[in-house]
Amino acid sequence: MGNCFGSPDAAAKSTGPRKGQPTWPKVSDAGSGGRQEKGRPWPSAPGRVLEEPRLREFTLSELRAVTRGFKPEMVLGEGGFGRVYKGWIDERTLNPAKSTAGVVVAVKKLNPESVQGLQEWQSEVNFLGRLSHPNLVRLLGYCGENRELLLVYEFMSKGSLENHLFRRGATFEPLSWSLRLKIAIGAARGLAFLHSSEKQIIYRDFKASNILLDSDFTPKLSDFGLAKNGPSAGKSHVTTRIIGTYGYAAPEYVATGHLYVKSDVYGYGVVLLELLTGLRAHDLNRPSHQSNLVEWARPYLSGRRKLTSLMDQRLGGRYPPNAALRAARLANKCLSGDPKSRPSMADVVAALEEIEALQETAGSKGHRDLPPRPVARRSPSPYHHDSSKPC
Known part of the structure; x- marks a missing residue:
């Protein structure tokens, strides 16, 4: 980090393309x-x-x-x-x-x-x-x-959430429950901020590979190449060409091209489900009935007894059951087929903060969040991720 390969004497220039270079909208x-x-x-x-x-x-x-x-x-x-x-x-x-x-x-x-x-x-x-x-x-x-x-x-030194969840090796030790909750809350806050602007911004490509982590595992949303302005006053959605990543895109968007602000909430629900299960949103290497994570997991999202079959085995059972159950139920709400039935991202943040408080209360009563046992194998670069694919 001490080495510098830049141009020390170059003065900072104001934003704006030079003559003859590509321009962008106002x-x-x-x-x-x-x-x-x-x-x-x-x-x-x-x-x-x-x-x-x-x-x-x-x-x-x-x-x-x-x-x-x-x-x-x-x-x-x-x-x-x-x-x-x-x-x-x-x-x-x-x-x-x-x-x-x-x-x-x-x-x-x-x-x-x-x-x-x-x-x-x-x-x-x-x-x-x-x-x-x-x-x-x-x-x-x-x-x-x-x-x-x-x-x-x-530079985000810990790379993408995708790699920490799905790749194995000493470079990517299993994330503890507390880290998963921290990432879920931070990512939700970022998305809620986009939705809170006067003219809402629809992120449109919310997925694990677009959530990067700094040295403290603070999550930050990256890659705004598919972002869109939200609907104008009096309208519920914008109509646009269907593009994104299979498994994360909301069903109404895939079916009609109608993009709602709450289409992002569906994508968030998929990532929250990935954080709980440690499984990819779509994986053809799994048995056919399990290849689509949302369809397979939906029956497990409501009951405590079923929850143990859903949770990532690499957690080794080290998570507060009540907090995990509430997170699973929240994911289920986000994954509603009707966008009107999904919570706003502001409501998601509030719900997650309550879950975090519940976890802290449980910790004070002796429910310790111990780190999962690491698995030692080699793995690719933390910045490698799958590219966006048309839905």
């Missing part, structure tokens, strides 16, 4: 509808929606230096957008007042063969570039030069 079209005061937080939300992105515009040569020429050994992972590289930037290029040697970053480089690359790059800048919240990954800057599209993010 910032007022994304997020607040232009009615929110600059930097003013939304009620009950510990974050801000800015009028315009405050991002560093990097040159291509700077990002080549940052990633040592995009060398293969710097690759953290690869997704539908392209490869993600690890790099170091002199912090003075982001904030001239800083004097530290360097900061670790993740640089996402568009695959030229990506069909929706430009659109997703624009969406990422428009949405994530304007949003500030503890549970959203921080976008530091971008580059759009010589038909090369890149994005620069804060």
